[in-house]
Amino acid sequence: MPKKNQHIDLSDQNLPSLLLRLAVPSVVGLSINALQQLLNAIFVGSLGAQAIAAVSMTMPIVVLLAAAGEGIGVGTASFISRHLGAGRELEASRGASTALALAAPIGVIMTVAMLLSLRGTFVVLGVSPTVLPIALDYATTLLPGSTVMLLNIVSGFIARAEGNTRFSMWTMLSAFILNALLDPLFIFLLDLGVRGAALATLLSQAAGICLYIAYFAHRRGIVLVRISQVSLRADRIRQLAFVGAPATMTSILAAFAGMFLYGAAAPFGDEFVAAVGIAVRILTIGALPVTGFCIGCQAVLGFGWGARDFARVLKVGKLMLSITVAFSFAYSAGVMIFVRPLVRLFSDSDKVTDIAVSTCIIFHLFFGLYGIQSFVTTMLQALGRARLSAVVSFARQGYLFIPAVLLFPVISGFSGVLASRAIAELGAGLIALFVMFRQFAEFRRRGRHIQPGIESAP
Known part of the structure; x- marks a missing residue:
């Protein structure tokens, strides 16, 4: 198994210190994610009311994708931490590898389905005729990266489940900084408008998944993520899905609420x-x-x-x-x-x-x-x-x-x-x-x- 040189020992008896070391990077990472959305809104808002309306109307679609990723991630994190506690690192590795293997095709299927029904979805959401072309420009640029977004979310849950909340935080911070640099470059300098905002988000997500690929490839965590560890046994998939499904539904309910x-x-x-x-x-x-x-x-x-x-x-x-x-x-x-x-x-x-x-x-x-x-x-x-x-x-x-x-x-x-x-x-x-x-x-x-x-x- 990999060298345990970066993760936090989950059996540490100093509980206040352990919880703070795990929680602080997680809080910072979540705040960075919210700040990234705010930053995008600020840049897009400078393009006018129609541009910000177009991006806002795309948010329900993004929420749906994020809900799917969160569901897989929550189920995987629970599976990993419980099996690590029981000393079954191999089973934890199989759960992590299987989750990522499932997230990829789910992301592709959702992307294709949403792109094919995009115009109809916007009409149902009540997008006006003047905003519709802008919303289509933004969404058709952003949605092809949905699979990368899903893999990012699931990878973050895997890293946190094995005690490496710090790496997850630095990955989100790196993606945020890249997005902040690319937004003005693409939107204004290259005059790409909302397409530029979508492209900046897409590239920052790609950078994030590259960091996670390096993390797993160099075995910096506890679990071993490899194709050889993927197991499509029905009971294992059922465990991942059963725990994750309520998290997905909660996110969807929040959007409807x-x-x-x-x-x-x-x-x-x-x-x-x-x-x-x-x-x-x-x-x-x-x-x-x-x-x-x-x-x-x-x-x-x-x-x-x-x-x-x-x-x-x-x-x-x-x-x-x-x-x-x-x-x-x-x-x-x-x-x-x-x-x-x-x-x-x-x-x-x-x-x-x-x-x-x-x-x-x-x-x-x-x-x-x-x-x-x-x-x-x-x-x-x-x-x-x-x-x-x-x-x-x-x-x-x-x-x-x-x-x-x-x-x-x-x-x-x-x-x-x-x-x-x-x-x-x-x-x-x-x-x-x-x-x-x-x-x-x-x-x-x-x-x-x-x-x-x-x-x-x-």
Whole structure:
């Protein structure tokens, strides 16, 4: 097996230090990804309203591709960390190699399907005749690189699952810097417009996958990624897909939830849509560190579960929970205290500011519970508990929020729009809390009867 010279030892007994070393690069990497999207929007925005509208209308397609990659990645990361914990490095290598082998044809199939139906998709999304040609230019340049994007996402999950969150962070940072350099070159100097923005993104993704190829080729991690390790056994593929499917559906639900939320606000006027947009951005800024922290620490939970060290899993879980809850409650309180100056960063309109202030307050009333929900979802994914993971992760953007945002505005107007978000946040947090207590009780029960390393992984 490869030399373990760069990864972090997932069995390290200094848990606070271990979690921080894994989480900080993951949080930074996730923030870089968000910053890259913001940078693209800034450059494209200088081309005019039609250009930014064209890029925005392509985002649902990109979200769908990213959801597929995230689903494969989450399933693979859970598979790898659990088998590494059980000491089965060969099986972990087979899972990683198989996941990448599956991601490539899935990416090709999705690319072909989307390119063939692209014009019809834009029409369904409501793209205007003036924006349609620009959107087609952007999408037809960007979509051929979909397979590379999928491989990048899955490779990042593999690196993080074996404890190398730092390499994943540096890869995303390198891609971001390259994109930042190529955007003005292609858009303005070469006068390629939106095609230039798409091409810059495509080349930065290609650079990222080249770094991952070098990482796997030089065996800098624990798992061995090789064609010879690919195994298309149905049970192995089922394990990867079963855990990853809820993550894919959660991302898709998030995209639909955003559409329903803005659609519910639209009848009340542009100022209300702008206010909701500001509140969602501020909410997302707070959610990113929590999500990044959980993604970075997921490998420790899976490793401990695979090693059947349930006392360690419980200890890690409590530590992760305390950090995510403390941050989410502190962020929620901070937003409520400084809400008006925060909103003023996004808008200088008095009317939009007044609406956005009340919207932000309602949206953040129960954001403190997001730390619980994010942790519980991550924990269940790490343990391979796909069904329970779906129950928790679908609540916030799915079965609690969507019916509420469709019904409440009809009854209570814009107040109903705000209430739907708050109720979904509260309900999802309470569901996660209930599942967490039951899961912690199981860890205690198993820990009393099984000593670490005696039996095979669950």
